[in-house]
Amino acid sequence: MQFWVPDRVYFEPSAKETIVGKRILAFCEDKNIPILHTTSHNQVRGLPGKDEKAKYAAAKKTLIVGTKKSLQLEVCKPSAHYQFSLMTNCPGNCEYCYLFTTQGKKPYVRVYVNMEDLFHTIDKYIEKRLPHATMFEAASTGDPLAVEHITGTLKDTIEHFGTLNRGRLRVVTKFSNVDSLLDAKHNGHTRFRFSINSQHVIKNFEHNVDDLEERLQAAAKIAKAGYPLGFIIAPIILHENWEKGYREMLERLHDYLSFKKKSVITFELIQHRFTMNAKKIIEERFPNTNLEMNPHKRVKKWGKYGRVKYVYKKEEVIEAKEYIEELIKKHFPYSHIQYFT
Numbered sequence: 001m002q003f004w005v006p007d008r009v010y011f012e013p014s015a016k017e018t019i020v021g022k023r024i025l026a027f028c029e030d031k032n033i034p035i036l037h038t039t040s041h042n043q044v045r046g047l048p049g050k051d052e053k054a055k056y057a058a059a060k061k062t063l064i065v066g067t068k069k070s071l072q073l074e075v076c077k078p079s080a081h082y083q084f085s086l087m088t089n090c091p092g093n094c095e096y097c098y099l100f101t102t103q104g105k106k107p108y109v110r111v112y113v114n115m116e117d118l119f120h121t122i123d124k125y126i127e128k129r130l131p132h133a134t135m136f137e138a139a140s141t142g143d144p145l146a147v148e149h150i151t152g153t154l155k156d157t158i159e160h161f162g163t164l165n166r167g168r169l170r171v172v173t174k175f176s177n178v179d180s181l182l183d184a185k186h187n188g189h190t191r192f193r194f195s196i197n198s199q200h201v202i203k204n205f206e207h208n209v210d211d212l213e214e215r216l217q218a219a220a221k222i223a224k225a226g227y228p229l230g231f232i233i234a235p236i237i238l239h240e241n242w243e244k245g246y247r248e249m250l251e252r253l254h255d256y257l258s259f260k261k262k263s264v265i266t267f268e269l270i271q272h273r274f275t276m277n278a279k280k281i282i283e284e285r286f287p288n289t290n291l292e293m294n295p296h297k298r299v300k301k302w303g304k305y306g307r308v309k310y311v312y313k314k315e316e317v318i319e320a321k322e323y324i325e326e327l328i329k330k331h332f333p334y335s336h337i338q339y340f341t
């Protein structure tokens, strides 16, 4: 298991006075991490590094602590009604990461401390949809588990949702440091999903995140703590021997979670996709990548704002979907496959 420790932490002045800010200060003091100041979490100057590559690496080891000003929540389909951010960017370094196109050249990790404002906003959005329940996704702009040992804000959020009759939370992670969340008063209102993949994908394309065994051990702990549980298999990559890779992954999952095989575990399946912009950035960042991104081997799919994504061909998608769904049903007959996209 890895606990990310930043090399430097920048604070916006007002962030230091908050409960979460004080927690982060205590973490920095304990670990002897230099504390710096910035007027805005959107503008951090003076990061070390003589070239782009060094600056990028320094940014990945930099934490910015600030307040989130815009509390307008975005719609989050297909997994929830809305999404919100406890943090932006991620200490992980997965080659296919969707964040590459949004984080720019300085992928420093930002965390937000104004939890009261966030909870107030969440409550307002829930109110608007009453009497229906409203589902929120907390991991669309980064992996909050990656910094939970520093901020504790995911636990605060889980406990807030624990008190809400019509609010539900979903989290997804590739990290396994769940111990601090096991005694949270979640009230069954947070569905905890682990993002998993074949060993081939994890070994070749995921860096600075926890390995499959660690994620599965964490999933078993979360299940024992009574949280609703789910898995996101993403991105599904049709690499050589992908059938064997995904079969073995689901067998391992079954080994760890056979005690839950009669409960409703959710599965979300997402095939690998890329935009030409993402391909360019990924190839710059990982010049030796083995990630297959040949547009001639794929078909176009139009996404939000007319953006073109490249996905697998229809017959490949059908084959992968049928194969993986059958394995899931075999190992977890009571599971609910929410979507394959």
Ligand code: SF4
Pocket (backbone or CB within 6 Å): 089, 090, 091, 092, 093, 094, 096, 097, 098, 099, 142, 143, 174, 209
């Ligand atoms: Fe991106 Fe998730 Fe990997 Fe972090 S863990 S780099 S958010 S894919």
